[in-house]
Amino acid sequence: MTVLIGRGRELAAIAEVTAAARRGRAGALLVIGEPGVGKTSLLAEIADRAGDVALARVAAVEPEHVIPFAGLSMLLAQAGVAAHDLPAPQEAALAVALARREGAAPSPLALGAAVLGVLAAWASAGPALLLIDDAQWLDPPSARALAFAIRRLDTDPIAVVAALRPDTDSPLVAAGLPHVPLGGLDDTGSRDLVATLGIQASPEWVATARAATGGNPLALRELLRDPSAWAAVQLGAPAPIPTALATVYAARAAALGTDAQALVSLVAIAPLDARLLALVLARLGIDPSSVGRAEDGGLVRRVGGRLELTHPLVGSGAYASLTSERRRELHTAVAKALPHTDDSGRAQHLALSAQGPDEEIAGAIEACTRSAERRGAHMLAAIGLDAAADLSPDPATGAGRLLSAAEAAWRGGDGVAAKTLAAKAIHLEPRPWESWRALAVTGRVEARTGSPASARSALLRAACRAARLHDPATTMLLAEVVNACFYLADDRGAARAATLVRALTTAGEIAADDPVADLTVAMADILAGHPAADLLRKAARSFRTRRAPGTTSSDSFWAMLAEMWLREADVSAFVDAIVEEERASLASGTLPRLLFHRARYRVTADQWSAGLADYLETIDLARQLGQVTEEATALAGAAVVEARMGLREHCLEHARAATELAEPRGNRIAQAWAKSAVAELALAEGRIEEAIEGLSELDRWLSRNGIHDVDLAPGAELAEALVLAGEPQRATAAVDGYDRRAALKGQPWARARAARARGLCAADADIDAIFEAAIALHERTPDCYELARTRLAYGQRLRRVRRRVDARVQLRAALADFELLGATPWADAADRELSATGERAARRDLSASATLSPRERQIATMVAAGRTNRDTAAALFVSPKTVEYHLRKVYQRLGITSRTELSELLSRPPG
Numbered sequence: 001m002t003v004l005i006g007r008g009r010e011l012a013a014i015a016e017v018t019a020a021a022r023r024g025r026a027g028a029l030l031v032i033g034e035p036g037v038g039k040t041s042l043l044a045e046i047a048d049r050a051g052d053v054a055l056a057r058v059a060a061v062e063p064e065h066v067i068p069f070a071g072l073s074m075l076l077a078q079a080g081v082a083a084h085d086l087p088a089p090q091e092a093a094l095a096v097a098l099a100r101r102e103g104a105a106p107s108p109l110a111l112g113a114a115v116l117g118v119l120a121a122w123a124s125a126g127p128a129l130l131l132i133d134d135a136q137w138l139d140p141p142s143a144r145a146l147a148f149a150i151r152r153l154d155t156d157p158i159a160v161v162a163a164l165r166p167d168t169d170s171p172l173v174a175a176g177l178p179h180v181p182l183g184g185l186d187d188t189g190s191r192d193l194v195a196t197l198g199i200q201a202s203p204e205w206v207a208t209a210r211a212a213t214g215g216n217p218l219a220l221r222e223l224l225r226d227p228s229a230w231a232a233v234q235l236g237a238p239a240p241i242p243t244a245l246a247t248v249y250a251a252r253a254a255a256l257g258t259d260a261q262a263l264v265s266l267v268a269i270a271p272l273d274a275r276l277l278a279l280v281l282a283r284l285g286i287d288p289s290s291v292g293r294a295e296d297g298g299l300v301r302r303v304g305g306r307l308e309l310t311h312p313l314v315g316s317g318a319y320a321s322l323t324s325e326r327r328r329e330l331h332t333a334v335a336k337a338l339p340h341t342d343d344s345g346r347a348q349h350l351a352l353s354a355q356g357p358d359e360e361i362a363g364a365i366e367a368c369t370r371s372a373e374r375r376g377a378h379m380l381a382a383i384g385l386d387a388a389a390d391l392s393p394d395p396a397t398g399a400g401r402l403l404s405a406a407e408a409a410w411r412g413g414d415g416v417a418a419k420t421l422a423a424k425a426i427h428l429e430p431r432p433w434e435s436w437r438a439l440a441v442t443g444r445v446e447a448r449t450g451s452p453a454s455a456r457s458a459l460l461r462a463a464c465r466a467a468r469l470h471d472p473a474t475t476m477l478l479a480e481v482v483n484a485c486f487y488l489a490d491d492r493g494a495a496r497a498a499t500l501v502r503a504l505t506t507a508g509e510i511a512a513d514d515p516v517a518d519l520t521v522a523m524a525d526i527l528a529g530h531p532a533a534d535l536l537r538k539a540a541r542s543f544r545t546r547r548a549p550g551t552t553s554s555d556s557f558w559a560m561l562a563e564m565w566l567r568e569a570d571v572s573a574f575v576d577a578i579v580e581e582e583r584a585s586l587a588s589g590t591l592p593r594l595l596f597h598r599a600r601y602r603v604t605a606d607q608w609s610a611g612l613a614d615y616l617e618t619i620d621l622a623r624q625l626g627q628v629t630e631e632a633t634a635l636a637g638a639a640v641v642e643a644r645m646g647l648r649e650h651c652l653e654h655a656r657a658a659t660e661l662a663e664p665r666g667n668r669i670a671q672a673w674a675k676s677a678v679a680e681l682a683l684a685e686g687r688i689e690e691a692i693e694g695l696s697e698l699d700r701w702l703s704r705n706g707i708h709d710v711d712l713a714p715g716a717e718l719a720e721a722l723v724l725a726g727e728p729q730r731a732t733a734a735v736d737g738y739d740r741r742a743a744l745k746g747q748p749w750a751r752a753r754a755a756r757a758r759g760l761c762a763a764d765a766d767i768d769a770i771f772e773a774a775i776a777l778h779e780r781t782p783d784c785y786e787l788a789r790t791r792l793a794y795g796q797r798l799r800r801v802r803r804r805v806d807a808r809v810q811l812r813a814a815l816a817d818f819e820l821l822g823a824t825p826w827a828d829a830a831d832r833e834l835s836a837t838g839e840r841a842a843r844r845d846l847s848a849s850a851t852l853s854p855r856e857r858q859i860a861t862m863v864a865a866g867r868t869n870r871d872t873a874a875a876l877f878v879s880p881k882t883v884e885y886h887l888r889k890v891y892q893r894l895g896i897t898s899r900t901e902l903s904e905l906l907s908r909p910p911g
Contacts (some may be wrong), residue, residue, distance in 0.1 A: 005196070006040055006189025013180045014046055017159045018053065021127045030135075030172060031163040032356060033182030036218025039163035042182065043131045046161060053159075054128040060137035061308065062315070063269050066348055067382045068372070069097045071142025072111065074119060078130075086121070090114040097141070102374065104556035104674050109413070109591065109621070111141060112148025119149055120879035123158040135164035135172055140379055141412070147175035148624060148834070148879035152878045155885040182213020193220055250317035256297050262330065263316050264299050267307045268315020269352075270334045270345065274305050283333040284902065328353045347372075347380075351387035362391040366401060369408070378412030386421060389428075403437045415445040415626060436465035440477060447480065448593075448627040448663060452487040453666045467504060475501070475510050479520040479558060482527075487629055488708040489668040491528040498524035498729035505730055515542035519562050527566060529708045531746035535567040538623070544574070556581065567604060567749055570782050575601055592622040592630040599634065603641050604749075606784035608821045612641050613861035617876065632661035636673035643681035644785065646825040651681050668705060672712050676699065679714065683721055684825040691721045710741040710750045719757040720793070731890045732761045749786070752777035756790040759797065767797045788817035792830050804837040815841055852893060859883055860890045864903040 006401070010031065017027035022852070033039050038623040046086035047055060056078035064070035072094065072712060093110035095101045122128055129225025130139070138146070150160055150172075155298030162172055163182075173179075190210040209220055253261045263286060272280060281288055291307070294300045299314050300307045309315045319327065332814035335349035346367035354361050365388040369381040385405035392398035400423035410418035422438040430438065443458030463477035478497045485494035498521045504510045505678035510517050516540035525532035543559035556578045563571045579594050583796065597620040621632035635658035642651035655674040679694030695718040702712060721729035735757045742754035755774030762770050771794040778787040795810035834841050852860060862872045869887070873880040896902055 003782065003793045005192045006185045007045075008710070009040065010042060010180055011045065014042075014161055015049075017049075017161065018127075018129055020158045021053065021123075021129065021159040023126075024155060024157045026150075026156045026158050026160075028150045028153075028160040028162075028177050030177050030179035031161065031182050032166050032173075032179050033163070034184075034214070034216060035165060037182050037184060038217045039182055040133050041183045041217070043133055043161065043163055046129070047131060050129050054122065054126060055131070056122070057131045057133070059133040059308075060135055062134075062137045063271055065137045065139055066380065066383055067113075067345065068139050068141045068378075071138040072115065072145065073098055075115065075130075075142070075146070086114060086117040087870065090117050090874065093319070095342075108141065108144050108148070108625070111145035112152075112624075115145045116149035116152055116879060117159055117874075119153060119160075119879065120156050124881075127157040128159070130158065130160045132160070132162040135162040136168040136170050138170065138172075140171060140414075140551055146172040147171045147177070150177060151175055151624075152876075152882070154878065154882040156879050156881050174310070185210070185217060185220070186215065190215055190220060193217055197221065222741075236741040245679040250321040252297065253294075253299060253318035254321060256293045256299070257290065259286045260294045260297070260299075260567055261321065262286055262326070263290045263294050264309070264315055264318040265322055265327075266330055266334070267294075267300050267309055268319050269330060270349070271306055271308075272334070272337075275306065276337050276907050279337045280333045283337065284329065289789065322763050328355060347387070351384070352392065356391075357393040358391050359393050359397075361389075362388040362397075364399070365391070369404075373408060378408045379414060381419070381853070382409040382412060382414070382421065383416060384549070386424075389424075395428045396431050399425045399428035400434055402428065403430060403434055403441070406438065406441045410441055410445055413448045418442075418445050423597060433469050433471070436462040436469070436471065436473070436477075439465070440473070443477075443480065443484075447484050447487075448625075448629055450628070452484045452629060453667045456481055456484040456488060456490065456493050458495075463497070463500065467500065467509065470509060474504065475514055475516050475520070481514050482520050482523045483561075485527060486523065487633065487667050487669050487714065489527070489672065489702075489705070489709060491524070491708055492706070494524035494527045513542060514557050515539040515546070515562070518542070519558055519565075523561075523565055526745070526747075527709055529710055529741055529745045531744075533566065533568070533747055536562060537568075540566055557594060560594060560597055567601075567747070567781055568781075570603070570605070571601075572607075577745060586733050590623065592618050592627050592634075595621070596630050596634050596637070599637060603637070604785075605782040606817075606820060608641055608645070608785075608823075609857065610637060610861050610865070612645075615641065616855075616858050628661050628665065629667060632658050632665070632667050632670040633673070635661070636670040639677035640673055640680065643677045643684060644823050644826065646681075646684060646823075648681060648685070651677055668707065669712075672698065672702065672707070676712075676714060682715060683717060686825075688721055688725050692718065692725060695721060708741075710738065710745050713738055713741065714751040715739075715741075716757040721761055723760045728761060731757075735761055748777040748780040749783060752781070753786060756786075756793055759790075760793055764797075767794070767801075771797070784817050785821055785823065787821070788814045788821070788830075791817075792826065792833065795830070795833055799833060799837055808834060808837050808839050811837065812839075812841065852890060856893070857884050857888045860902060862904075863887060866903075 014029055014031075017029045020027040023807060031039055031042060041455075043057070048059060056075075058071070058074045058078055060071060060074075065750065076094075076098075090110065090113050092101075093106035096113055097106050098723040119128075119130070126471060132146075135143070153160075164170055164172065166181075174830040187207060187210060191206050194206050229704075251809045253264045254278070262284065264282070265276070266280060270280075272753075278288065298310055299318075300470070301310055302308075322330075329351035331349040335346050335353060338345045338349070340346070347365045347737040350361050350365050350368075365384050369388070370383040372378075372384065382405045384730040385401045385408060389398040389401040389405065392401060402421050406421035406425060409415075418441050422441040426435075426438045439458045439462035443455045443462060446452070446458060447455035459477055459481045463474050463481060466474040466477055478501050481497040482494045485491070485497070501510065501517050501520050505512060505514075505517060515538075516537050522535040522539060525535070540559075540562040543555070543562055546555075560575055560578045563575060575598050579591075579598050580595055582591050595614045599611045599614035599618060602608070602614060605611075615634045619631055619632035619638070622628070622634065635654045639651045639658060640898050642648075642654065655677045658670050658674040662674070667797075675694065675698045679691055679698060681690035682688075682694055695714040699712050699718065715734050719734045719738070720732045720834055722728070722734060724908075735754070739754040739758060742750035745751075755770055759767055759770040759774060771790065774790050775787065775794075778790060791814035792809040795807045795814060798804075798807035811830050814832040815827055815834060818824075818830055831841055831843060859872055862876070863869070863883075869880050869883045873883045876883075890902070891897060894902070894905060896905065
């Protein structure tokens with residue numbers, strides 16, 4: 001066993017992670033260091049110390065960095081878990097990704113869930129240790145899937161240790177995993193290393209060598225073994241580690257002859273099996289005996305049926321020393337030798353073999369990307385199309401390929417690459433009928449990951465260009481403009497888009513029965529505070545009629561949105577079907593926004609626990625995908641629910657986080673909800689002056705920002721707080737303004753809240769008529785909470801005019817609904833009012849469920865709805881053991897022992 005020098009601190013850090021795995025807890029650690037600093041040796045030492053822990057070792061290689069899912073293939077082989085052991089959707093996604101079958105392109109979430117399943121299954125038999133060397137060369141889709149899985153390992157007995165270089169954009173680093181830096185050896189370590197080499201050296205001599213190499217162990221070894229290199233350093237020549245290492249290895253390869261030098265370069269650029277290697281060597285006229293010379297020289301080694309480098313810098317140095325013409329010859333030979341089924345490899349080498357613009361090569365690369373897209377290798381397709389664009393003699397053709405590359409990158413989940421490619425396409429001036437696509441990509445990326453204002457602008461410009469070209473995409477683009485305006489609370493921008501839709505419909509460019517067009521106009525009208533219920537009903541009916549198997553994710557989203565904006569009937573089954581279809585396919589891009597809108601629907605009905613779970617899942621998934629728009633808005637939505645439930649700490653934390661994300665990006669809807677949550681919490685807790693100040697500030701903020709949607713206005717809550725504070729005149733003024741706007745909008749939800757506020761300020765003789773009208777309006781919506789608030793207010797007014805028997809009817813109903821929802825502070829208020837009438841109510845104990853953590857609530861809600869542990873794990877992208885662990889804690893907290901009890905506690909009975 002090789003003695004590892006000077007790495008006690010790093011070994012101790014890794015030992016903690018592996019010890020945790022032995023205790024049944026997952027852990028991960030990144031070892032980050034420059035090439036040659038000893039990462040591979042450190043992992044080898046850990047492997048030697050693994051003992052009876054199941055061990056898997058994966059070494060990524062640079063040539064496979066651009067081959068999507070190459071890392072997943074290695075991982076599966078090492079873990080020894082068959083794909084058919086996974087749930088069907090995960091197995092299917094993995095099979096398509098690895099080109100084992102044709103199918104719909106898998107999403108990053110699908111692959112992340114599959115990797116999670118593989119790791120969890122591998123560790124199910126006992127503690128396991130996964131070591132990944134040169135992780136910076138993992139292909140991005142595999143690295144993203146692995147990072148996704150590692151973050152969700154919890155109670156699985158597995159440790160993951162990955163070594164990679166610094167200053168890389170690996171998804172493993174972006175995931176924020178714990179890391180330990182691996183620097184150069186100190187003076188003592190350097191002296192110990194020199195001693196193991198059998199070299200007699202003075203302390204000054206060692207210090208000079210350490211200074212020249214930064215203590216890089218590999219650089220020290222090679223430098224001290226090479227007299228000429230050492231002489232150059234002694235003369236004062238700089239020796240940056242990467243350059244020095246590359247130079248050393250280039251010289252070692254060149255010393256074996258030009259054929260060996262070319263062979264080493266070939267191994268660096270393409271992982272060829274023995275048959276393909278022999279074919280390439282023959283094409284290039286390279287002596288096959290060069291393989292043996294390179295092996296004897298310690299530059300390459302045989303692993304299975306392939307050659308691999310003894311260190312990546314071996315190939316880097318050899319390749320760097322070749323002329324550009326010789327490099328192109330190597331790539332051309334490899335491209336010709338690879339089978340036609342290896343479209344990714346051929347595309348890569350065709351691109352690298354080109355000397356200048358070449359339409360034949362560009363067309364061949366583009367053809368290869370079509371196969372990559374079909375199997376879900378979107379980022380490979382984007383890379384290939386980008387290369388094809390660079391090789392296109394015609395700038396307009398190149399621009400079209402860049403636009404396709406941008407769209408492929410966005411499908412692959414890489415918004416930064418998508419926007420970069422789109423900008424590059426615009427610079428090349430695409431053909432007029434393609435120009436809108438660049439703006440559309442930019443707008444769609446911005447809408448989810450950046451600024452809704454930038455998205456609105458880009459999407460509107462794209463829609464206008466598409467409209468001039470009579471492109472059918474115009475309608476969808478305008479709908480996306482209005483959707484961006486929703487997050488901005490921008491009624492004027494939405495109105496401009498709606499005006500264009502109306503004009504195009506009148507001109508016959510948009511069909512009169514197009515539900516997307518109807519929904520676009522209706523949403524714009526509602527944002528401006530105008531009535532649009534009839535148009536929404538028409539759109540919703542059309543979506544339901546045309547919804548069928550094979551409906552696109554986009555159609556599903558707009559169909560769901562129509563129901564969300566209408567808010568008139570119980571459409572739980574319809575909404576759930578849409579979400580579950582997307583979940584079953586493990587779609588990544590659409591799932592966060594679908595979950596967000598389902599959460600909104602659930603919390604405006606009677607499904608608060610389920611709605612809060614959806615909000616929390618949205619936050620988690622959106623954060624993973626960089627979709628800050630949904631993350632911020634879901635944080636704010638969760639804060640509102642938590643305010644009403646009396647979950648003070650969660651509410652304030654989520655409101656703060658929402659504001660931090662939303663404010664710099666102009667996400668006004670999230671800002672408004674966050675402000676409302678904090679003010680509602682004060683009102684629920686009886687801090688009336690704070691509530692008045694918070695609600696008044698929200699009202700002023702809405703006015704300053706020109707936001708006119710009455711559904712965001714706090715008029716009803718402000719009137720209630722002012723009545724409680726003994727300021728009836730101010731309360732009446734607040735009611736008057738709110739009532740006018742609610743009447744203008746005309747939808748029952750706002751009108752019912754306005755009637756409740758009016759009832760709080762009305763004369764005693766008028767309260768029955770006003771509150772009964774409010775209750776009638778509430779019954780036209782599924783919002784259980786608002787109805788309960790109105791019944792509580794009605795009961796309070798009745799008790800104060802000494803109609804105790806009548807008051808009890810309203811207060812009992814309010815108490816039952818508040819307890820059903822888990823609205824603890826409001827249930828307490830209803831109970832106090834009921835007690836004041838002389839009646840004592842039997843209370844449900846809501847305290848235990850209020851103590852559930854966000855993850856426990858998510859899991860409890862899904863299990864209560866009838867999911868198995870395995871199904872719940874697949875839906876939440878965690879392992880079944882994590883579900884079991886949290887479910888045990890839920891049972892202990894709630895004092896229950898069965899799923900039936902859990903369902904009864906968290907779910908509303910039918911009817």
